[in-house]
Amino acid sequence: MSKPTIVLLPGDGIGPEVTTAALRVLDAAGFDAEWVSVPAGATALEQGYDNVLPSVTTDAIKQHKIALKGPVTTPVGKGFKSVNVQLRQKLGLYAAVRPVRSLNGVKTRYENVDMVIVRENTEGLYTGIENEIVPGVVTSLKVATRDACMRISRYAFAYAQTRHRKKVTVFHKANIMKLTDGLFLDCARQVYEEEHPDCTYEEVIIDAGCMKLVQDPTKLDVLLMENLYGDLVSDLCAGLVGGLGVVPGSNIGKDYAVFEAVHGSAPDIAGKQIANPLAVIMSSVMMLNHIGQETIAEKIKDAYNVVLAEQKPETLTRDLGGSATTDGFADAVIRRLR
């Protein structure tokens, strides 16, 4: 097999630390790739670009199709549209897929959590269409299109079917947003009835859904929702299994895929070597599976599972109750590679 070329966005804040750690693990596991490093976010501005998402970055992803991305910071209040939103919209990365699983050795209130959030990534309230009607009165436009709602619904049901998952639950607020969430719900229902009638399908109003999640998350399986709900529920679900340090993600489109952790750039802990690189390592595993490198993916997964299960404070990062540095955790995973 020829050597794959992967675009790397190290990102801002803890991004360079956690992506460096992930790359070391990938390398030690025998993943031989050409890496093309490109800037985004505050780093792009520091490097002299006039935009937080320079065309050199989007062009590289368009050319090589696959990217591993660290979290980025979009400077607030300087007129820049969020890097993540731009990237997802410009590259048509319409599905955010975020597996949320209990990990052996990571103690939380819940056991046997195994869910996948499928979040619509391109519209909803993230279109950024905001207006000042008169001074003191502003609006933000929530957009839903039939095409995007059908596309994400089809993705979620197809995902459930190929991964042998039992149920798709839509979180919505169609009782209030009758047109936008109503359309989302119509599309999900149509895909279920016409294309996946054998799957179990459920519709839950999002506030009740959040209550169900914290009462017993093991009752939920694939969660399908629009953009903003997906953002909020992802962090909530991360909290059920050990926090943002342990939840990976992918952004999938027709032509390209960008793999990144759910967490942000965490400026509060940046540069201190205390961030947990596991979420990015797990995102790399998703990437390896996506490009057909299942053997190396499995090897890395087995290694971090062993490190977690051992529960040694000296090999776990602070968020998991340990004292290891970012690199220290990566070293522990590397030692456990078989």
Ligand code: ATP
């Ligand atoms: P964004 O809006 O960009 O998604 P956020 O507001 O959700 O960002 P994060 O940057 O994800 O915030 O960080 C939230 C908190 O979680 C931070 O205080 C940080 O300390 C913690 N955190 C995030 N990622 C990690 C990590 N990899 N390891 C340890 N702690 C983390």
